[in-house]
Amino acid sequence: DVGLHQAYFTLKNFANTSLDMKVGRQEIILDAHRIFGNTLWTMGAHSHDAIRLDHKHDNVSFSYAFITEAEENPATDPGDDSDRTTQYLYANIAGVLGGKLSTMYVYNSDGCGARSATLADGTCQGGANDTHTVGFRQAGQLFGLDYRGEYYYQFGDAMGLVATENTTLYTTPQTEINRQAYMFGVRVGKQFKNVSMKPKLTLWYDYLSGTSD
Numbered sequence: 400d401v402g403l404h405q406a407y408f409t410l411k412n413f414a415n416t417s418l419d420m421k422v423g424r425q426e427i428i429l430d431a432h433r434i435f436g437n438t439l440w441t442m443g444a445h446s447h448d449a450i451r452l453d454h455k456h457d458n459v460s461f462s463y464a465f466i467t468e469a470e471e472n473p474a475t476d477p478g479d480d481s482d483r484t485t486q487y488l489y490a491n492i493a494g495v496l497g498g499k500l501s502t503m504y505v506y507n508s509d510g511c512g513a514r515s516a517t518l519a520d521g522t523c524q525g526g527a528n529d530t531h532t533v534g535f536r537q538a539g540q541l542f543g544l545d546y547r548g549e550y551y552y553q554f555g556d557a558m559g560l561v562a563t564e565n566t567t568l569y570t571t572p573q574t575e576i577n578r579q580a581y582m583f584g585v586r587v588g589k590q591f592k593n594v595s596m597k598p599k600l601t602l603w604y605d606y607l608s609g610t611s612d
Contacts, residue, residue: 404446413452421451427464429489430501430536433549433584447485458493468507483509498539498546505532507555530555530578545601547586554579582607 407423426437426446438445451464469483487505509528534551557578588601 404444417454417456419453421449421453424448425451427451427466429462429487429503430491430538430549431547433536434503434505434532434534434551435487460491460493462489463487481511483507496537496539497541498537501536503532503534503536503551506530507532511558528556528558543589545586545588545590547603548584550581550583552581580608 403424405423405425407421407425410420410422412418413420424446426444427435427449428437429435432438436445447464447466447468449464449466451462454461464485464487466485466487467482468485469481471481485505485507487503489501489503492500507530509530511528530553532551532553534549536547536549538547538549540546555578557576582605584603584605586601586603588599590597590599
């Protein structure tokens with residue numbers, strides 16, 4: 400068996416639209432790998448089967464991608480009810496507070512139609528499991544300090560997941576069960592360039608909302 404980590408082609412200025420299009424299996428890295436990254440620090444680096452469009456004008460960069468995360472067998476899923484896709488919209492603005500401001504919206508469509516443990520992804524069934532993520536990240540340098548701050552909020556449906564877990568929250572297929580979660584992180588660092596070895600001290604704090612009672 401042979402696997403391809405990346406195999407894509409790029410079309411510059413696609414159809415004279417000033418958009419660069421990348422099609423195929425590819426790594427997607429946005430900012431510092433918080434939401435999209437290649438995770439090279441793990442055993443297997445992450446890549447996507449995607450169509451990506453990029454545009455840059457002056458100090459602003461835009462990006463959009465359509466990603467196929469899971470494609471089930473048409474014989475067992477003829478209506479494509481159990482396929483999973485992800486789309487994102489991303490913008491990066493340079494020159495803000497000594498650095499760059501990034502904003503992002505991510506939509507993960509996961510229908511959980513007839514999915515079961517016998518299929519490729521048995522994480523949910525019998526209800527929607529769509530997820531929306533919005534957030535921003537600001538990073539740069541001010542007063543001789545490197546800094547970074549970011550915040551992401553996630554919401555969407557969780558019926559398919561709860562139905563599979565068979566928890567007491569799930570009563571009937573018509574029950575509406577939503578997800579709400581958030582995280583934020585701050586980071587401040589200082590590099591000392593006037594001494595030997597140029598050490599750097601960094602302090603950071605991350606908070607994840609977790610699951611409520």
